[in-house]
Amino acid sequence: MSGQNPVFIPGPTNIPDRIRHAMNVQTLDHRAPDFIDVFAPVLADLRKVFKTTSGTPVLFAGSGTGGWEAALTNTLSPGDKVLIARFGMFSHRWIDMCERLGLEVEVIECEWGAGAPADLYGEALASDTAHSIRAVLVTHNETATGVVSDIGAIRRAMDACGHPALLFADAVSSLGSIDFRMEEWGVDICVAGSQKGFMLSTGMAIICVSAKALAAAETAGLPRCYFDIREMTKANAKGGFPYTPPLNLIMGLRESLDMIFEEGLENVFARHARLAEGVRKAAAAWGMELCAHSPELYSNSVTAVVVPEGFDATRLINHAYDTYGMSFGVGLGEVAGKVFRIGHLGSLTDAMVLSGLATIEMAMKDLNYPITLGSGVAAAQEHYRTTANTARAEAA
């Protein structure tokens, strides 16, 4: 655990120095009258990242998992029905949480590697003429399979049958890295976290809540205290927090937002797309498939690569860590051992990605994978160098 090499887990990300400095803050008084001067603009600016003008951003000391729980417990009552597709570990875990919270869960089972099936969501909603489904849940970016789903299509499916359910999206590993449009897509709660696109340390759930979801919080029957959005938004409105806030993460978020806006949010997305494409070209050069079933599903924040038959991806990841001191993502759940994952989100450069590709190539060669050293690197290099000027121009 040396910290010299960049990490290629799909979050937490490599933390840039600006943000490390911003988080490294001596204790300040969160009850001081000028705390609001720092805090209020952070909340306001978060809206731009969620792409909403009317949503209410909310921060909890916690992880993205806490954000999931906040979404559910603030809007639903025991026994309420939710609709959700399972196509990876994180959608699977959200389903598990729903069940443990006493919700009735209608699961659309999909292959791991598929995206959220707007058509099947639509069928289920259309057949729910009693509108017993209270919330539709979608994992925007399945970190386990490297699949990004079309939330807009889910919204259209809901609208097509006039279904009034709330729409919740898990954008933990996409927000700030891949385009997310809360308002356009009519998302009621979007859940994100500090340690992915925002490049912060782990420890803060960052969610955004629509007026409709806020209204639902008034009547929701699930118990909640720590994650109670009503208390939080009431305190936030006065510039405060209902309990001691994670000041260092809030200060870091200020810097993160500044960095994102300086680069330009769309440029951040373009950078992620460009870096991701290089990784995909490397995988192709190795002759390996991606876990994501088709190009429109390819995530720009994480790529899950399927290893050849007979190889153990987990062993590969462990070998890369033990021998070269570099961390990649293991396969989880159904794809454990079958895929390894390259996270490419947050603060990254061409050179950093190439170091990851070069390292996993060595690890594969060590374990007799049928690849040629340098082949994936070369494919990525060609992509990066031929798109470098574009990247610069767009960034300018």
Added chain:
Amino acid sequence: MSGQNPVFIPGPTNIPDRIRHAMNVQTLDHRAPDFIDVFAPVLADLRKVFKTTSGTPVLFAGSGTGGWEAALTNTLSPGDKVLIARFGMFSHRWIDMCERLGLEVEVIECEWGAGAPADLYGEALASDTAHSIRAVLVTHNETATGVVSDIGAIRRAMDACGHPALLFADAVSSLGSIDFRMEEWGVDICVAGSQKGFMLSTGMAIICVSAKALAAAETAGLPRCYFDIREMTKANAKGGFPYTPPLNLIMGLRESLDMIFEEGLENVFARHARLAEGVRKAAAAWGMELCAHSPELYSNSVTAVVVPEGFDATRLINHAYDTYGMSFGVGLGEVAGKVFRIGHLGSLTDAMVLSGLATIEMAMKDLNYPITLGSGVAAAQEHYRTTANTARAEAA
């Protein structure tokens, strides 16, 4: 919010450089096989601070409030009865949480400034011959009034009538600053946080759970996911976390434990006692009463000073902040405006405390309090200088 002056809020505390450096860690892979080498000893060493050999320490990304919730939701079922005394804002809030979670709460109302009344706890328990009280809750250190309570006496009261209820203690603002003996006192869950005696940033609930409480978690009916102790301890046992852990706080906690053990836990308590006594002597020199009703209740981590009739303590605190850039604690709830609080926990020296006393004296004089400049400082100086060698000797 300049950060030049020390803060005198009763937490978060001033963060020493060693801990700031330890928390300022580049992202490491929490799924790496050697994460356990860091994490397991942290959990093990926490037991020494809780003074338990059999308890299970548990860390949640969250605040102390999350720790309260974890204690309740993991061990109780809707409608379960709990017994708790209200004698300050934090016991008040814990009561509020119990109610919102659907528990039946038997409240022992006390004056703010009193301690937890072991006799009244005993009476209530003795009369509960049906043993319908499932948990006894006590605030070890009431941060709002500067009152420390005798948990051992509560335990004796429970034992006296053979009551089988669980015993929970809120030691958020005492653990690591004031002696706490989980095993000796038979505490089933002790709740603490990162930003007080551990001198870390806010963002981690640090709790410890007895075997009896762990057993209760198997049958408890309150829903919980994020704060589920069963999942956490299962993952911890394998060196992992059920979701992304707050790595920087865990690294910081490692350093915090090292610092505490280097100084010696009993020496840490003695240092707090000595610094607190200087503050109390200053208050006496100003001719002011403490909110705590009697000396055995005086907290060594925070002192709440009652301002003279006709003065507004909140205005005083705001004036000190605006004019001298120094933060003290406001009065909360019933004692709002009537007391101001001087936090003296965590990483503090004589000189730092004296700067706080000198500053609040200036602020009081500015607002025409009947005090003599330098009087409180002189009283504290006399205490510190005459006990300095003892402090050194004990630290050696």
Added chain:
Amino acid sequence: MSGQNPVFIPGPTNIPDRIRHAMNVQTLDHRAPDFIDVFAPVLADLRKVFKTTSGTPVLFAGSGTGGWEAALTNTLSPGDKVLIARFGMFSHRWIDMCERLGLEVEVIECEWGAGAPADLYGEALASDTAHSIRAVLVTHNETATGVVSDIGAIRRAMDACGHPALLFADAVSSLGSIDFRMEEWGVDICVAGSQKGFMLSTGMAIICVSAKALAAAETAGLPRCYFDIREMTKANAKGGFPYTPPLNLIMGLRESLDMIFEEGLENVFARHARLAEGVRKAAAAWGMELCAHSPELYSNSVTAVVVPEGFDATRLINHAYDTYGMSFGVGLGEVAGKVFRIGHLGSLTDAMVLSGLATIEMAMKDLNYPITLGSGVAAAQEHYRTTANTARAEAA
């Protein structure tokens, strides 16, 4: 050496977090084409602090002592005559350096505690009709005695007799804390350092050179390489450095200049004056004299306090350090044991100064000094609180 308490040595100063972060920079390429974008504005902005429009700021990795050497070796030849007054340890050391470099030194001997005697300088210059004196050296702020001298008066004395010598000023412990006017006073080289008014770590000599001194560098006969101003200015003009530059200090200096300009240079001086006056009032309350002979000589960056007959100031300082972990300045040279020094320059607040006064009071009491605990603190408190609004208004 714990770092918890502020230091009260007269430099290096307490380093504010903003500057610590700015200096904590990962390696960047100082030969990169955009290094000039950082470096050139730093040099340009330094002129404002030196109060010159035509001088050339020069930075050397080194200490203020290196700056003295640069001033001498770049402008003088072996055997050249210099005129300088000795009235403290730092003027003494500069004299010693002149002698070791083979210069002829005409020393005006003064009492330690006196200022630079413009009248005696004038007499010496007037009698030097052959203009054999090539340089006049003056210590602007004698750190050893807490004496600030009137450089403008020296200039007037030079002008009065039309003496063409160069004028060098040691402003190591004054620049950026006490008004210094290079252009108005006709100073040819002003020597400062990173670790005083600029609040940086030690390690960079910061000097400013007039056109006249630059011209002298073309013919000066003393050998110099590392501290050669010609090479440095030639490289600087192209945005570079003749050898590897201390990048972290340059980055820190950028932040330091930003902080100084944000506060306002004149406000920085006013803040130092106000804090210094509080310290002097404390000394008066203790019934002690200052080493500086008269009020117009009182330095606003350091106060040297004379201890009563029969007491050993060095023992006092050691006691304060050993017992209370706080550093003050010892007496040096002729006043060793007779004075202790309180540095009050750089990033300081009322509260920090009061902590220093309270601590030295405890140390004095421990050693049976005839003082009343709290007396000096009270005097300073009264000064600070009655001038607090003015300070705010001026800062606004």
Added chain:
Amino acid sequence: MSGQNPVFIPGPTNIPDRIRHAMNVQTLDHRAPDFIDVFAPVLADLRKVFKTTSGTPVLFAGSGTGGWEAALTNTLSPGDKVLIARFGMFSHRWIDMCERLGLEVEVIECEWGAGAPADLYGEALASDTAHSIRAVLVTHNETATGVVSDIGAIRRAMDACGHPALLFADAVSSLGSIDFRMEEWGVDICVAGSQKGFMLSTGMAIICVSAKALAAAETAGLPRCYFDIREMTKANAKGGFPYTPPLNLIMGLRESLDMIFEEGLENVFARHARLAEGVRKAAAAWGMELCAHSPELYSNSVTAVVVPEGFDATRLINHAYDTYGMSFGVGLGEVAGKVFRIGHLGSLTDAMVLSGLATIEMAMKDLNYPITLGSGVAAAQEHYRTTANTARAEAA
């Protein structure tokens, strides 16, 4: 100047977090009685790195250039004769310094890319029967050409003719990265700096002085003050410094020494050799020559690669910086435009080096160099992966 990518200039090096933290120290009192507890072991431990038991390590706030000057001015008198070979920019500059200091310099002119010619040194010394040569100067590692020279051979040449001259070595870019044996080779002054093998920020010359050189300092006639070794060693002996020391660099050096000893000095050398060999294999795969004339001259801290006829290496370096944000070393002096340099010293991993190779490949391809993308990377990968276990085993 983003700091995201590692730098591949041949120093300053990438600074590991442990050292960044160690250097990020709040001001401490360097005159405090316990400063010696930190400082003395640093000096003592430096001997292990210089491989001497009798030499005296000396630290100056300054750069390696200051170290050169200290070596010369402390041991020689105006007009003294020195013997030195010129075979790169840094030997050239040292010669230039000798001349500017008024020494008589006998230069052995060599091709850039050659090593220090022990035979020619031997001839010159043998013919100096009057022993008018007072010092023999050798550049151990020519940073400009990537050439390491055999200092032991120079010593043998001196001994062969019984020449009593002092022997000075410039090991700025080798000490702590490439084996250097001060005692075995009879080196009288070895000059190094903070920002290379010690991985610190720039700003401290680190030299080591033999007893013979210390004796020479008693009679040497060149003036020196700031860099006076007599004053320094006298102050050091009492645990002090003759002027304000660069505390942050001394603290960083403590950590640096700890890191070096934890890894093992010989393992540090082996790591550098292994990483360097990968770089050389990459150059070979590109079909390019090294500036160093033969394998025994290959430096393990920096490789200078000759670009094909008709290409401009400076343009290449600028392109890599502008387009990919990565810094390499330009060619200097005689080899300007003809070579580019890859620094591979200090804190580096396989993955970091591969990112440098991959990036320079992209830059070369962009500028139509006749290379195949990925070819150099593949050659280095093959070397690194086949030697990875050895590296581990040796490190263990």
